[in-house]
Amino acid sequence: TLSIGYLTMMICSRHNIVSVAICFVITAVCCGTIVIFAMQTKYDLTSMIGYVFIFAMVLLIFGLVAIMSMIFFKIKFLYLIYAGLAALLFMLYLAIDVQMIMGGRELEISPEDHILAAIQVFIDIIYIFWMLLSLFLDN
Template sequence: MGQGDQPMGYPPPVSYGPPQPEYPPSGGGGYPQAGYAQQPPAGYPMPGSYPPPQAHPLPHMAPQAGPHHKPPPPGNFSGYDQEAAQAAANAGSFAEALVRKQFVRKVFSLVFLQLCITIGVASCFIFVDAVREYVRPGGDGQWVFIVSWVLSLVMLIGLTCSTRIRRKHPWNLVALFAFTLVESVLVGTICAYWQSSVVLEAFAVTGAAVAGLTLVAVFGKFDITKKGHILGMAAGVVLMVLLVTLLIGFFYVNKWWYLAISVVVALLFAAFLVYDIQMVMGGRANAISPDEYVYASVQIYMDIIIIFLQFLNIMGIAQS
């Protein structure tokens, strides 16, 4: 059997690799003749005629655009979003209620200290005869009333109009107790004008009225914070009447007119006391900011002082 002959029963040899191009016979040793376009090998596409890319047969194994463009996982997460929003709302409400409770405690503590200072200072003008006779009308100490009245008015305007004075700690507390001390002297000089029995009766009635108004403000179902504009207009009208009365008082004094004005002012500031307490307690249409504890203390304290002075005036005029 010669070389190149295949033995009987064996398959022909298999050629590996791409098929060889078949060129037309030429004398150029296998190269195409001149003038003929060169043809690509059989089975290879022409340049520029590659087929369009096909979709990946396995979509979950297809290449991704990048880590920043991954599609969201399948499923509905709206339930989880609602639970998270509800949890955040509950946490915010709890924190706000805690801050409001601390604010209420701080305001009423300050008001209690202010009233204790006022009672202590005023007692000196009521029960110490030398001090009482010195500041009464006709005595040498009438300047105490004038000076304390002017200072209390200036300090009250400063505390209510300047946020820097009433918010900068601890100077806001210093200003608050300085104002309380001056106001206490003013109240003491006014109490010195009346008999001790009248002052004590006015004090008892004021205490009962303030306790009742506080219970109404805290447990009442109505919301007086919506009526702030009405209270403001009523206060403006009363202020104008007081100014006219002050001018007329230099020429003519009618005790019944003063009695009527005292009743109106007492009722007005009783409404203001309920309004201010509800503003401090919160949970109404309007509420005062927890940062304004000095301002809130001044408002409630002045409501109580003015109510007391009006009761003192009413009882003093009635008994005289």
């Protein structure tokens, strides 16, 4: 977590302070809304982890194509689509992880694994922030 914090600091230093503040607020509001939704909903999102994995693999291939098109053809629009879809993917992961922490679903994390659960939620939130920040390609 220390290295991710340092990496986040370095990424934020490359962007405009307004972009970082806007992305922070958007991340906080989205994550708060997702946590409330995941705690209150009757839908079991943990049972859809296979579909989310398939979406992640498709997004991985699309991300490679988007990065290659940005490097070789200077097409940045595909990378913006990739960053938006990746942010949505990590929002799904956050909702699933919150439901796994809450328990009572198909998949759950035991109370003894509280460190793993905290790291999962931390990583989800950081990745959401990074993807939203990459949408603001001002620097």
